[in-house]
Amino acid sequence: MEFRNLTSFPALAFEGIDQHGQSFHVAVLRQTLTFCxxxxxxxxxxAPLCEVDTFFGEMNRSSLRQESDLCQYKPKCDVIVNATAHAPQHKPAQHFEVLVRIKRADTQMAPPAAAQGLNPFTSPSQAEMEAWRIATAHAQRTRVPGAVLLEKKLAVTGERVFRQRAWPLRLAATLARWGTLGLIKANPWRLTSPRAFTEMPLRHEYAYGGECRVNAGDRGARRIGKKYRLTPAGLAGHPDREAAPALQPVAHRTCEQNLVGRGFAEPWFLRASGMKSVPAPRIEHPxxxxxxxxxxxxxxGKFTDAGTLPRPFEPAGLGLRxxxxxxxxxxLGTVDEAFIGSDAWLPxxxxxxxxxxxxxxQQIDYLAGDERIELINLCAPDAPGATIDAQGNTCLELALPGHACTLLMRMEDGAMFLHPMHIDSLLIEPEQGAxxxxxxxxxxxxxxxxxxxLRQHCEFEAGFMQLIAEGARKQKSLGRAGSNVERELQHG
Structure with a gap:
């Protein structure tokens, strides 16, 4: 099969394989738009196709910017927003909210049915005709708002920490607990007021998560109990097992949902490190x-089961997992000894x-290519196209161009038919205007x-190509070369 990219955008065709060992073709194309x-x-x-996962900082030690475009199939469309939160009117604030909304394109209101008489042999009255003309004129100047596909709001705050209260207060709390036989348990921690700020990158480094790690060379390494230390097998499987002896971990626990965040702590780590304060998350669910x-x-230890973690412990953000x-x-499926010993590609x-x-x-149905993007406080007030609402929030509204990308299938017998492509990734980066x-x-x-x-075309040409497709289907039924594959991948 010959693959020809007839567009001006980077594209690639490669082979995929499913969990049943059946191979298929994958075509992927990337478009870069700007709103400068x-x-x-x-x-x-x-921009070229993203062939490897990219990070904002050091690989696997910072949050992800984007993943490779060379995956085989996505059953949904990913919406990723790599943005910076900007305070309303760019004035320092302790906290404010940001929002992203994706909507279908607005459509023209359907015209009213033509005025009719009492029966097919009589004409409508003058009043009925006038009412019909008014209703028609109203429909012509009215747009029906498109359905909202995604609406996500986040709360962002200034720098703040969880801090232990002064020792006299902690002592008083301990005495109160003893005096009441444990009925009164005063919280020895407090959350400081957030500092005012004007902007902050919305990255997972500022959401809940993080790690508790003590290396062999740290002062607190001797204060770690045996039950919290890495076993020889655990150290052998650790990514830093070959580091210098002083930099090898003695104990290491992570928040699996977000390894690069803040707020995650365990008592053994606080005792060993002597920490009296822990940075608190700055991005939260409102x-x-x-x-x-x-x-x-x-x-x-109240939340020992990760499956029962309350929502405040779910890392908040607009980036990717x-x-x-x-x-x-x-x-991923079941990766057991039977699978490892087999020659299967996937479980x-x-x-x-x-x-x-x-x-x-942030996973939605595939986009059509004419949707509208709305951002609030996710771009600078002076960004191109940005407006300020009555509350001082910075608003930016963008419309996708509405063009379509398709595959024109050319068969050995001369028949042709059209196979659609789907938008399965939308990456919004306001700071880059892209x-x-x-x-x-x-x-x-x-x-x-x-x-x-591989072609890109406007609505008129798409309709013309659809006629060709219908004619091709009458000549040769090759439905299995298209949607059936997606249906099998989606349902396994």
Whole structure:
């Protein structure tokens, strides 16, 4: 099969394989758009396909910027927003909210039915005709708002910490607990007031998470109990097992949901390190803030089962989840000795949803390519196209261009038919003034396919190509070269 990219955008075709050992073709295309002029338009220089996962800082020690475009299939569309939170009117604030909203394009109101008489042999009255003309004129000037596909709000705060209260207060709390036989348990921790700030990157480094680690060369290494120390087997499997002896970990626990965040702590670590304060998350779910009481309860082991963690302990953000996230990792399927000893490419219960890297509330149906993007306090007030609302919030609204990408399938017998591509990744980066779209399609391997042309076209041309597709289907039924493959991948 010959693959021909007839667009000006970077694209690639490669082979995929499913959990049943069946191979298929994958075509992927990436578009880079800019809004430096105040509206979205194709950038003069197109970014290449992302072939490897990229990070904001050191690999695997900072939050992810984007994952590789060369995955096989995504059952949903990922919406990723790598943005900086900007305070309203760029005035220092202790806290404020940010929001991202994705909507379908507005549509024209449907015209009213033509005025009718009492029966087919009579004409409508003059009043009925006038009412119909008024209703028609109203429909022509009215747009129906598109459905909201995604609406996510976050609360951001200034720098703050969980801090132990002064020792006299802690002593008084201890005496009160003894005097009441444990009925009164005063919280020895408090959450400081946030400092005022004007902007902050919305990255997982500022969300709940993190790690507790003590190295052999640290002063507190001797104060760690045996039950918290890494076993020889644990150290042998640690990524830093070959580091200098002083830099090898003695004890190491992580928040699996977010290894690079803040707020995660365990009592043994606080005792060994002598820490009296712990940086608190600065990005939270508005309806579930993390309090000093919840932090204290976590230190006391109340939330020992990761499956019962309250929502305040769920890392908040607009970026993507790492592959090590427990919910993503579970989609890999059963990797047991039987699988390792087999020649299978993937476990039988592998779920292609593992390639959706966005949090579940940022996974939506495939985009059509004409949706509208709305951002609030996620760009600088002087960004091109930005406006200020009555509350001083910075608002930016962008419209995708509405063009479509498709595969024109050319068969050995001369027949042709059109196979759609889907937008399965939307990456929004306001600081760079850029929006990226990733289009993807999967097709079955078929010896009758001579060539595949990747094309971009406007609505008129898309309609014309659809006529060709309908004619081709009458000549040859090759539905299995298209949507059936996606259906099998989605349902396993």
């Amino acid at each position: 002029s105040g509206r979205l338009e194709y950038a003069g220089t197109q 309806d579930a803030p993390l309090s000093a009481r919840l932090f204290w309860q976590s230190l006391r 790492a592959k090590a996230h427990p919910q993503r990792r579970a989609l 039988q219960d592998f779920d292609f949803a593992i390639w959706n890297c966005a949090p579940p509330d 929006v990226s779209l990733v289009w993807r399609a999967v097709i079955a391997k078929d010896a009758d396919i001579r060539a595949v042309d």
